[in-house]
Amino acid sequence: MANNVVVQVRGLRVVRGGAVVLPDLTLEVRAGGVTGLLGPSGSGKSTLIRSIVGVQVVDSGTVQVLGRPAGDARLRTRVGYVTQSPSVYADLTVRENLAYFAAVLGAPRSHVDRVMHEVALESQARVLVGRLSGGQRSRVSLAAALLGSPELLVLDEPTVGLDPVLRRDLWDQFHRLAARGVGVLVSSHVMDEASRCDRLLLLREGRLLADDEPAALLARTGGRDVEHAFLRLCDETEVAA
Amino acid sequence: MSTRVTLATAGRVLRQLRHDHRTLALLLAVPSLLLTLLWWIFDERSPQVFDGVGAVLVCLFPFLVMFLVTSIATLRERSSGTLERLFTMPMGKADLLLGYAIGFGLVALLQAGIAVTVAVWPLGLDLAGSPWLLLVIAVADALLGVALGLFVSAFARTEFQAVQFMPVVVLPQFLLGGFLLPREQMPRLLELLSDVLPLSYAIDAARLVTATPDLTAQLGRDLGVVFGVAIALLGLGAATLRRRTP
Ligand SMILES: Nc1ncnc2c1ncn2[C@@H]1O[C@H](COP(=O)(O)OP(=O)(O)O)[C@@H](O)[C@H]1O
Numbered sequence: 350m351a352n353n354v355v356v357q358v359r360g361l362r363v364v365r366g367g368a369v370v371l372p373d374l375t376l377e378v379r380a381g382g383v384t385g386l387l388g389p390s391g392s393g394k395s396t397l398i399r400s401i402v403g404v405q406v407v408d409s410g411t412v413q414v415l416g417r418p419a420g421d422a423r424l425r426t427r428v429g430y431v432t433q434s435p436s437v438y439a440d441l442t443v444r445e446n447l448a449y450f451a452a453v454l455g456a457p458r459s460h461v462d463r464v465m466h467e468v469a470l471e472s473q474a475r476v477l478v479g480r481l482s483g484g485q486r487s488r489v490s491l492a493a494a495l496l497g498s499p500e501l502l503v504l505d506e507p508t509v510g511l512d513p514v515l516r517r518d519l520w521d522q523f524h525r526l527a528a529r530g531v532g533v534l535v536s537s538h539v540m541d542e543a544s545r546c547d548r549l550l551l552l553r554e555g556r557l558l559a560d561d562e563p564a565a566l567l568a569r570t571g572g573r574d575v576e577h578a579f580l581r582l583c584d585e586t587e588v589a590a
Numbered sequence: 591m592s593t594r595v596t597l598a599t600a601g602r603v604l605r606q607l608r609h610d611h612r613t614l615a616l617l618l619a620v621p622s623l624l625l626t627l628l629w630w631i632f633d634e635r636s637p638q639v640f641d642g643v644g645a646v647l648v649c650l651f652p653f654l655v656m657f658l659v660t661s662i663a664t665l666r667e668r669s670s671g672t673l674e675r676l677f678t679m680p681m682g683k684a685d686l687l688l689g690y691a692i693g694f695g696l697v698a699l700l701q702a703g704i705a706v707t708v709a710v711w712p713l714g715l716d717l718a719g720s721p722w723l724l725l726v727i728a729v730a731d732a733l734l735g736v737a738l739g740l741f742v743s744a745f746a747r748t749e750f751q752a753v754q755f756m757p758v759v760v761l762p763q764f765l766l767g768g769f770l771l772p773r774e775q776m777p778r779l780l781e782l783l784s785d786v787l788p789l790s791y792a793i794d795a796a797r798l799v800t801a802t803p804d805l806t807a808q809l810g811r812d813l814g815v816v817f818g819v820a821i822a823l824l825g826l827g828a829a830t831l832r833r834r835t836p
């Protein structure tokens with residue numbers, strides 16, 4: 350795509366369990382950097398992400414992904430998705446899990462070793478996922494999304510609860526992918542992770558508070574860090590309302 | 591639909607079972623142990639009872655067990671998020687359902703093979719028809735169980751609920767299917783009801799193999815109904831699977 354927009358959301362409205370979760374959301378995600386989707390728990394991050402990968406029933410609005418409607422069959426090998434809680438089979442080994450997902454994607458078997466290396470799980474290849482720690486399990490789940498050659502990666506809180514060293518390595522990995530032109534959208538409720546992003550989408554109660562670069566956001570709000578910027582923006586919207 | 595994805599799914603289902611030694615042992619051994627128990631109960635006083643119901647039981651175990659295993663396995667697939675992930679991948683609904691049917695169908699073949707062998711050889715089950723026919727009926731019943739389990743799991747939110755569907759969906763079919771009293775001797779209303787329950791045809795087929803040596807047209811019809819309903823239920827199961835959820 351010429352203007353490298355990988356996700357385009359227009360007027361998205363989602364109702365879940367009778368409550369309006371996303372009232373009217375419009376935003377864009379571009380390739381060429383890591384976009385952070387930040388907001389407190391319950392702000393609608395997972396709902397937005399599910400809409401982008403095409404598994405969420407939406408009420409109205411449009412979501413275009415890589416130039417096609419979200420959920421289009423032709424997107425299914427082009428978008429890598431990591432669910433918030435690890436979605437892997439506890440009663441299979443790490444390698445068996447990844448080999449299965451590789452077969453479904455039609456990705457070469459060699460990718461299984463590659464992604465195990467990328468999430469530092471080679472030594473656990475033959476261990477049942479059910480015997481792994483929570484952090485290791487989410488790495489298996491992340492590894493599955495790296496199989497094949499996705500043009501867009503959509504990761505729902507992939508680094509929660511991980512060891513800081515591994516977390517840094519994974520963020521480096523996200524930036525390497527982004528540098529290669531892969532669109533990377535990462536959600537987090539930890540505001541500290543904002544500093545690792547090239548662009549930020551701040552979400553609160555289903556509304557977009559900001560869509561900016563971290564430095565510009567801090568300059569604009571005069572906040573010390575993204576947490577303060579978030580609070581300032583909340584106050585501003587409350588005064589305006 | 592993709593053969594690659596269907597076979598990968600069947601292989602994955604089998605691999606999951608292989609890691610669960612206890613479930614696998616229960617699946618393969620319990621039908622034969624129960625048959626042996628039944629044989630032992632009647633052996634001294636009235637061995638004709640075992641000959642009368644042995645074939646029917648050989649066919650019912652795979653149905654029952656596959657119903658339970660499938661409904662819980664699919665429910666887990668929904669609750670663990672793997673179903674959501676698979677639906678963002680090039681996974682067709684038919685690939686998933688057929689993958690399950692092939693995987694569990696192979697387990698059922700093994701399970702029924704052991705049960706038929708044990709019933710016919712050490713326990714001396716007196717069959718007028720061929721034991722191979724009994725095996726075919728048992729596998730058809732197992733597929734019916736897989737299909738019903740897949741379908742019912744759409745209506746259960748928890749594994750606890752899924753297990754509770756067994757007495758609701760399976761036991762009435764068992765009671766009305768002519769296992770306790772031949773269907774034509776039941777009150778007319780119940781007989782009509784039993785006519786629309788698929789398990790009745792499975793039990794009829796097993797009775798035919800018990801009583802007659804030939805491949806009758808009626809046996810063909812019964813088997814056709816069981817396979818036909820299994821395929822129709824798989825289709826309905828596909829309709830209950832949704833890529834998008836609320
Ligand atoms: N399956 C569901 N059914 C009904 N409401 C839901 C469901 N999942 C989430 N919600 C509600 O939607 C809102 C946003 O949730 P979510 O998108 O998971 O937020 P986040 O990922 O930012 O924590 C919350 O109020 C939550 O209670």
Ligand SMILES: [Mg+2]
Pocket residue numbers: 391394395396433505
């Ligand atoms: Mg979430």
